[in-house]
Amino acid sequence: MRCIPGPGLKNDLLRQSGVTLAELMVSITLGALLVLVATMLLLSSSSSYLEQNEAAQLDDGGRYALEIIARAIRGTGLGNWDGASAGGATFSLAAGDSANISGLDARSVSKNGDGIAATLAAAVNGSDVLAVRYFGAGIGFDGDGSVINCAGFGVGGASSEQDRGWSIFYVAQDADGEAELRCKYRGQNGWGADAIVRGVDTFQVLYGLDTDVVPDGMANRYLNATAIDALDAALPLAGLDAAARLREKNAQTLWKRVVSIKLALLLHGAIGSRPGAAPRHFDLFGSAYSAAVGDLGVHIDEAALAPALRERARKLVELTILLRNSSI
Numbered sequence: 001m002r003c004i005p006g007p008g009l010k011n012d013l014l015r016q017s018g019v020t021l022a023e024l025m026v027s028i029t030l031g032a033l034l035v036l037v038a039t040m041l042l043l044s045s046s047s048s049y050l051e052q053n054e055a056a057q058l059d060d061g062g063r064y065a066l067e068i069i070a071r072a073i074r075g076t077g078l079g080n081w082d083g084a085s086a087g088g089a090t091f092s093l094a095a096g097d098s099a100n101i102s103g104l105d106a107r108s109v110s111k112n113g114d115g116i117a118a119t120l121a122a123a124v125n126g127s128d129v130l131a132v133r134y135f136g137a138g139i140g141f142d143g144d145g146s147v148i149n150c151a152g153f154g155v156g157g158a159s160s161e162q163d164r165g166w167s168i169f170y171v172a173q174d175a176d177g178e179a180e181l182r183c184k185y186r187g188q189n190g191w192g193a194d195a196i197v198r199g200v201d202t203f204q205v206l207y208g209l210d211t212d213v214v215p216d217g218m219a220n221r222y223l224n225a226t227a228i229d230a231l232d233a234a235l236p237l238a239g240l241d242a243a244a245r246l247r248e249k250n251a252q253t254l255w256k257r258v259v260s261i262k263l264a265l266l267l268h269g270a271i272g273s274r275p276g277a278a279p280r281h282f283d284l285f286g287s288a289y290s291a292a293v294g295d296l297g298v299h300i301d302e303a304a305l306a307p308a309l310r311e312r313a314r315k316l317v318e319l320t321i322l323l324r325n326s327s328i
Helices: 007-015 019-075 225-233 242-252 287-292
Strands: 102-104 129-132 165-173 177-189 191-200 200-209 221-223 258-268 281-283 299-301 314-320
Touching: 019 129, 019 165, 019 191, 019 258, 019 314, 102 200, 102 225, 165 191, 165 200, 177 200, 200 225, 221 225, 281 287
Parallel strands: none
Antiparallel strands: 102 129, 129 165, 165 177, 177 191, 200 221, 200 258, 258 314, 281 299
């Protein structure tokens, strides 16, 4: 028996045979909108991840750099009191010896030059140089490993002023043109330098001086290296020859009055890690210091940087360190 559809069923089948052009266009438009929204969410998520990743790396890099410098500063002037009983050398700072702390403003130093004597004027954004000296421990050049320089190598007990260890911190550019904070040290076969952290905008140092007639170990004022050198240049020296005047200057130098050190380090992240944001400025020791003192490098304005350095995540890290061993 064959069933013949009625007129109503035929009309329903005709109506379900396809979609109209208008319906197709609406479907395509809705699909495109969904893809666009998903793409925007993906880009936003990727940008947020990049910013968080850069922030974490900048935090880690800044904290690591300050820890390395702080360790060197706290070890300055350390005397090897156990040297005699251990069969090693013993030496303590005499009045006519040079200070354990020294520095330079808006300078860099050569990697292989002696100490900070071979200076370079091409400093990255007016970055400073900090030099720390200390007595080692143990016999031989590397000592017993209880005293190390900024690169982690052991420093043996000093038997003279010249034998003291070195930890020098300065900023220079690597082969790719990226600025990095470096640690310079004296090895057994000469001088070397290793990078501590890359992506440095500027490195700044202030020195806290105890200027009381009877020193109390507290800083009365903070000055940069140029100001301390100017005070030293005005010292009255009555020595009969250059060697005598140098010993007299070393005995009176304001560098031996340094009891604390302020550090400020501005780091930047990868290209595009802070895209589309308005330019910012950074005052490494506060706006009052930047406005009152002509200290090159303590004020960084992103708008004045090279275009490739502008839209980047940045982190300013600061630390004040009290010297443990007085050199007065």
